[in-house]
Amino acid sequence: MMSLKEIVSLLPVCEVSGFEEKTIIETISMDSRLIEKKSLFFCVPGFTVDGHDFAQEAVEAGAAALVTDRPIQMSVPVIQVPDVRRAMALISARFYEYPSQELKMIGVTGTNGKTSVTHFLEQMLELLEVETGIIGTMYTKYAGKEISSNNTTPESIVLQKILRDMRDAETEAAAMEVSSHALSNGRIHGTRFDIAVYTNLSQDHLDYHATMEDYARAKSLLFAQLGSGFVKERQPYSVINVDDPYSEIMMEASAAPLITYGLSKHAAVRAEEVELSGGRSNFYFCAPGIRDHVTLNLPGRFSIYNALAAASALYAYGWRWQEIIPLIPLLKGVRGRFEPVFSSAPVHALVDYAHTPDSLENVLQTIKDAAEGKIITVIGCGGDRDRKKRPLMAAIAEKYSSFTYLTSDNPRTEKPEAIIEEMKSGMSGIRYNVIVDREEAINEAVRKAKPGDVVLIAGKGHETYQEIGRDRIYFDDKKAAEKALKEWVE
Ligand SMILES: CC(=O)N[C@H]1[C@@H](OP(=O)(O)OP(=O)(O)OC[C@H]2O[C@@H](n3ccc(=O)[nH]c3=O)[C@H](O)[C@@H]2O)O[C@H](CO)[C@@H](O)[C@@H]1O[C@H](C)C(=O)N[C@@H](C)C(=O)N[C@H](CCC(=O)O)C(=O)O
Ligand SMILES: Nc1ncnc2c1ncn2[C@@H]1O[C@H](COP(=O)(O)OP(=O)(O)OP(=O)(O)O)[C@@H](O)[C@H]1O
Ligand SMILES: N[C@H](CCC[C@H](N)C(=O)O)C(=O)O
Ligand SMILES: [Mg+2]
Numbered sequence: 001m002m003s004l005k006e007i008v009s010l011l012p013v014c015e016v017s018g019f020e021e022k023t024i025i026e027t028i029s030m031d032s033r034l035i036e037k038k039s040l041f042f043c044v045p046g047f048t049v050d051g052h053d054f055a056q057e058a059v060e061a062g063a064a065a066l067v068t069d070r071p072i073q074m075s076v077p078v079i080q081v082p083d084v085r086r087a088m089a090l091i092s093a094r095f096y097e098y099p100s101q102e103l104k105m106i107g108v109t110g111t112n113g114k115t116s117v118t119h120f121l122e123q124m125l126e127l128l129e130v131e132t133g134i135i136g137t138m139y140t141k142y143a144g145k146e147i148s149s150n151n152t153t154p155e156s157i158v159l160q161k162i163l164r165d166m167r168d169a170e171t172e173a174a175a176m177e178v179s180s181h182a183l184s185n186g187r188i189h190g191t192r193f194d195i196a197v198y199t200n201l202s203q204d205h206l207d208y209h210a211t212m213e214d215y216a217r218a219k220s221l222l223f224a225q226l227g228s229g230f231v232k233e234r235q236p237y238s239v240i241n242v243d244d245p246y247s248e249i250m251m252e253a254s255a256a257p258l259i260t261y262g263l264s265k266h267a268a269v270r271a272e273e274v275e276l277s278g279g280r281s282n283f284y285f286c287a288p289g290i291r292d293h294v295t296l297n298l299p300g301r302f303s304i305y306n307a308l309a310a311a312s313a314l315y316a317y318g319w320r321w322q323e324i325i326p327l328i329p330l331l332k333g334v335r336g337r338f339e340p341v342f343s344s345a346p347v348h349a350l351v352d353y354a355h356t357p358d359s360l361e362n363v364l365q366t367i368k369d370a371a372e373g374k375i376i377t378v379i380g381c382g383g384d385r386d387r388k389k390r391p392l393m394a395a396i397a398e399k400y401s402s403f404t405y406l407t408s409d410n411p412r413t414e415k416p417e418a419i420i421e422e423m424k425s426g427m428s429g430i431r432y433n434v435i436v437d438r439e440e441a442i443n444e445a446v447r448k449a450k451p452g453d454v455v456l457i458a459g460k461g462h463e464t465y466q467e468i469g470r471d472r473i474y475f476d477d478k479k480a481a482e483k484a485l486k487e488w489v490e
Contacts (some may be wrong), residue, residue, distance in 0.1 A: 001024060001025065001026055002024070002025045002040075002066055002084045002091075002094065002095055003023070003024055003025070004013065004016075004019065004020065004021070004023040004025065004077060004079075005021060006094070006362075007040070007065075007091055008079060008081065010087075010090050010091060010094055011079065011081055011087055011090070011091075012082060013081070013082065013101045013241070014081045014087070015071075015079075015080045016077060016079050016080070017071070017077065017078045017079070017080070017260075017274045018075075018076065018077040018078060018114075019077050020077055022025070023064055023077055024064070025039070025040040025065065025095075026038040026039070026158055026159055027039045027040070028040045028042070028088075028091065028092060028095055029041055029042070029058075029063075030042040030044050030051065030088060030155065030156065032051075032054035032055075032057045032058040032061065032063075032158060033058075035058045035062055036062060036065050036107060037059035037062035037064075038062065038064045039061075039062060039064060040063070040064065040065050040067065040091070041055070041058040041059075041063040041065075041066050041067070041068075041361060042066075042067045042071070042084050042085075042088045042157075043052075043055055043066060043067065043068045043072075044084050044085060044088070044168070044210040045069060045084065047301060047411070048207040049157055050348075051084070052069075052070065052072065053066060055068070055072055055074060056074075056123060057162070057256070058076055058274050059075060059076055060091075060427075061299065061321035062459075063076060064076055064077075065077040065078070065079065066078045066079065066285060067079045067081060067084055067087055067088065067091075068080050068081075068084065069081060069082065069083065069084050070145070074094065075483060078445065079107050080257055082365065082384055083186065084464070085156070085186040085187070085189075085219050085402050086186040088156055088186075089186050089187065089189035089190045089191075089203065090155065090189060090190045091159045092156045092160040092161075092190065092192065093156070093160050093190035094190075095160065095188075095391075096160040096161055096163065096164040096369075097168070097466065098190075098192070099163035099164040099167050100155050100160075100163055100174075100190075100191045100192040100193070101192050101210065102167050102243075103166060103167060103172065103173060103174050104130075104173040104194050104195075104317060105173075105174050105176065105191065105192060105193045105194050105195070105314055106118075106174065106175045106176065106194065106195045106317070107175065107176050107177075107188070107193040107195070107196045107197065107222055108113065108121075108175065108176065108177055108178065108180070108196075108197040108199065108309070109177075109178045109183070109196065109197070109198060109199070109219050109222045110197075110198055110199025110200045110201060110241070111199070111200055111201050111202045111204050111313055111356055111358065111359075112154070112197035112202065112204075112302070112356060112358060112359040112362075113177075113201060113302065113305065113306050113309070113360050114137070114178075114199060114355070115136050115138060115177060115201060115334060115337070116303075116306045116334050116337055117175075117197060117306050117309045117313075118134050118135075118136050118175040118176065118177055118352075119134065119175075119312050119334040120306055120307060120309075120310035120331055120334075121173075121175040121310045121313060121314070122134050122175055123330070123331060123332060124310060124324070124327045125170075125173055125175070125314070126328055127180075127330065128314075128319065128323065128327075130172050130173050131143070131170060131171050131172045131173070132171065132172070132173045132174070132175060132446045133162075133166045133171040133173070133175070134155070134174075134175050134176070135149075135154065135159070135162060135174060135175075135176040135177065136149065136153075136175075136176065136177035136236075136409045137149060137152045137177060137462075138335065138336075140154070140359050141161050142165075142166045142169060142174075143166070143169035143170070143172045144339060145169075147162075147358060150164060151181075151182070152177050152179040152180030152181075152182070153176070153178050153179045153181070153187050153241035154187065155178060155187055155190065155283075156186070156188070156189065156190070156191075156399065158313045159187065159188065159191065160190075162373045168365070176454075178196075178222050180209065180215055180218040180219055181205070181208060182207075182219040183218045183219065183221040183222055184208075184209070184221070188222075188225075189225075191226065192228060192387075193225070193226055193227070193236065193238060193315075194227070194234055194237075194314050194317075195221065195236065195237050195238075195255070195316045195317065196223050196236075196237075196238050196254075196329040196468070197204060197239040197309050197312075197313050198219070198222075198223070198238070198239065198240045198241055198244070198247060198250045199241055199244075199274045199305065199306070199442035200241055200244045200246075200305070200358070201219060201244060201245075201246040202356060202357065202358030202359075203353075203356065203357055203358070203386075203388065204356045204389060205385075205386050206387055206388050206389070207384075207385055207386045207387065208386075212246075212384075213239060216246045217249070219246075219247050219250065220250050221251075221253070223238050223250050223253045223254040223255065223256070223401050224249075224253040224254070224255055225255070226238060226254065226255045226256040227255060227256055228255075232419070235257070236255070236256040237254070237257055237258070237259055237316035238250065238251070238256050238257070238258050238259070239258075239259045239260075239261065239313050239316055239435075240254075240259070240261070241261060241262055241305060242259055242260035242261065242262045242266050242267045243264050243267065243305075243436075244262075244473050249259075250398075254293075259316055260285070260314065261305075261308040261309060261311075261312045262305070263301070264305065267308075268287065268288065269285075269286070269287045269308055269311065269312045269315070270285075270286040270287070270308075271283040271284070271285060271286070271304050271308060271418075272286050272291075274286040274301070274304065276300070276301065276366075276369060277370075277408065279294060279297075279298070279299045279370060280296060280297045280298065280299065281295070281296045281299075281300075281301075281303070281304055282295050282296075282316065282368075283296070283304065284293070285311070285325055286447050287315070287321055288289075288356075290321045290325070290420065291416065292325050292429065294325060294328045294329060295328075295456075296328055296331065297329060297331065297421075298331060298332075298333055298338075299362070299364035299366050299370065300338065300362060300365075301362070301366070301450045302359075302362045302363075302366070303338075307328055307331060308366055308387075308468060310331075311324050311325070311328060311467035313412050314327075314358060316355050322452055324364040329396075331475070334456040335351055335460060335461070335462045336351055336352070336461025336462030336478075337352060338350060338352050338363065338366070339351045339352070339461075341478055341480065341481040341482055341485060342401070342482075343485035343486065343488075343489070344489055345446075345454065345486075345488045345489050346451035347440070347446060347449040347451065347453055347455060347485065347488055348365070348371075348453070348454045348455070349387060349446065349449070349455040349456075349457065349481040349485060350363075350452075350454060350455070350456050350457065351457050351460070351461060351477045351478050351481065352456060352457070352458050352461060353458075353459070353460065353461025353462065353463075354395075354457075354458045354459065355381075355382065355391060355409070355458070355459045355460075356393075356394050357389055357396055359398045360379070360393055360397065360458060361396050361400075363403070363456065363458065364377070364397070364399075364400035364456065365400070366398065367400070367454050367456060368400055370400075371452075371453075371454045373448070373449075373450060373451070373452030373453035374401075374402035374449075374452060374453045374454075375400055375401045375404075375453070375454050376396045376401060376402060376403050376404075376405070376445045376446045376448060376449055376453060376454070376455045376456070377401040377403075377404045377444055377455075377456045377458060378393070378399045378404075378405045378406070378407055378438075378442055378455065378456070378457045378458065378460045379393060379401070379405070379406065379407070379408065379409070379412075379423075379459055380407045380408045380409030380416075380419070380420070380423075380438065380459055381393055381409055381419055381422075381455075381459070382409055382410045382411075382412065382459075383410060383411040383412035383413060383414035383416070383419055383467075384412040384413055384414060385412075387422060390419065390422040390423045390425075391422060391423060391424075391425045391426025391476065392426060393423065393426070394406060394423035394424065394425075394426035394427050394429065394449075395426035397432075397458075398426075398427050398428065398429060398431065398432065401431070401456075402431065402453075403431050403432065403433070403445075403448060404427075404431065404432040404433075404443060405432070405433055405435055405441040405442075405445050406419050406420045406423050406424065406433070406434045406435075406441075407420070407434075407435055407436060407437070407438045407441035408420075408436055408437070408438050409438070409459040409460055409466075410445060410463075410465075410466060410467040410468075411468055412467050412468070412469070412470075412472070413431060413469060416436050417436060419437065420430070420434050422460075426481060438466060438475065438477075438480070439475070440478065440482050441458055442455075442480045442481055443480075443484045443487070445452065445457075446481065446487075446488050447484070447487075447488065448487055450486070455481070457477045457480075459479055460475075460477050461477075463475075463476075463477075464476045
């Protein structure tokens with residue numbers, strides 16, 4: 001519950017019309033369809049519709065006051081602010097009594113690896129007996145509950161409510177994915193992070209951010225707001241992959257001391273003498289005063305980066321290296337990330353969430369390093385998303401694969417054939433086929449495979465749907481691959 005007076009006191013440059021001292025707010029909402037009595041309704045100027053157009057509907061449904069970015073005439077108080085989403089984030093944090101200040105908050109940002117690193121953190125913290133929650137692409141998970149996600153980083157009202165619920169359930173730490181969209185439109189404004197982790201930056205989302213520099217600047221906002229909302233005796237830290245070319249931008253923005261990690265000698269926390277083989281790696285884990293041999297039972301160089309990121313974040317948390325290093329060999333893979341499909345067929349199939357040029361290249365390079373047979377790739381690109389990555393992803397698939405199937409991956413409101421056409425423009429040879437139906441593409445790829453070959457099914461990972469138009473139809477790469485492999489044996 002909040003009074004209008006309290007709300008206004010949070011917003012130094014707002015203009016209020018129809019102010020009434022006695023107005024009390026009992027719920028907050030950005031959706032006119034969910035308004036209850038005594039609600040504060042935020043008129044969010046969206047990317048598809050404008051929340052201001054629903055102001056009347058919200059008042060009729062019981063909204064007691066509105067937050068807008070322009071003057072509008074209504075029968076209830078109207079608070080006009082320069083940026084509704086940011087005002088909403090500040091008010092949400094206050095409404096739920098600043099839950100982020102009562103949790104150890106670890107935010108992870110970067111193009112690839114956020115879901116993986118947050119899961120590594122969850123696994124390690126559970127082993128250290130710290131009750132940990134996760135907020136990210138796959139779900140929000142805490143205290144035995146799993147709530148499916150709409151967005152990688154939720155809108156501020158949802159986020160603050162989740163964090164409050166986590167605290168009520170005695171969750172101690174939250175490992176949270178922070179997307180560039182969330183940073184640029186203020187979803188995490190008003191949230192206090194203790195540790196911010198940077199994984200990497202490579203091409204994606206150029207539909208939303210005008211240039212790579214804009215994209216990098218959005219990511220850097222996490223580091224710039226570190227520790228905001230001072231909590232005594234809780235020093236914030238930035239954990240940065242120093243091998244990444246954009247790391248300098250994050251370091252420059254950082255309001256907190258840095259812990260750098262990577263494979264190069266510039267990193268404070270390093271993997272040295274790396275040997276990759278048989279789906280795992282061996283290396284020396286080096287940090288000031290430490291040089292311990294470890295085995296990481298996960299494939300690829302990118303998994304080493306993710307493990308170093310999680311280990312460095314735990315160090316920033318206050319754990320000692322002697323407590324952290326023994327956890328590295330215990331790390332397990334994450335659903336939909338380099339996930340093998342089990343079957344009795346001598347053909348290997350892998351489901352992976354690679355949906356950017358960089359992640360696809362990493363995954364294919366990792367397969368190539370280990371594979372005895374040929375690589376066959378099934379790949380599509382999302383509709384209504386960055387179009388510039390389409391030809392690049394197709395070209396990478398072609399470079400590493402003996403054969404590629406171009407197919408659909410969430411065409412959304414675009415025509416799947418048109419997306420595939422754009423992918424095709426990146427292909428230079430003829431070792432590919434177009435099969436729009438994803439299940440049929442997986443069947444064909446598996447049918448074509450010989451013993452020892454690897455079929456990579458990329459782009460959807462854990463997703464259990466195909467988004468066509470605005471509908472989601474059930475589809476699971478893993479289930480489709482299991483069925484195809486069964487038929488291969490028969
Ligand atoms: C581009 C973007 O960020 N879109 C997000 C945004 O939608 P929007 O601003 O377009 O909302 P809108 O539909 O125009 O509606 C505007 C306002 O009118 C309200 N409204 C609407 C209809 C009505 O009848 N009454 C009403 O009040 C809506 O509740 C809303 O407040 O706000 C919505 C509510 O929070 C989000 O779900 C939505 O994410 C969509 C699904 C999306 O695809 N987002 C992607 C681009 C995204 O954010 N991705 C990142 C991860 C990327 C990555 O790291 O790979 C993420 O964090 O998820
Ligand atoms: N550190 C990394 N560097 C490059 N590629 C990675 C890294 N970690 C994972 N990948 C690859 O990227 C894919 C996506 O990984 P993950 O889901 O952890 O990233 P994410 O940042 O959460 O993605 P999203 O933006 O969709 O939430 C994985 O399936 C894997 O192929
Ligand atoms: N978080 C990512 C998910 C992409 C997954 C892929 N399957 C697609 O639909 O493009 C995004 O919003 O770009
Ligand atoms: Mg993710």
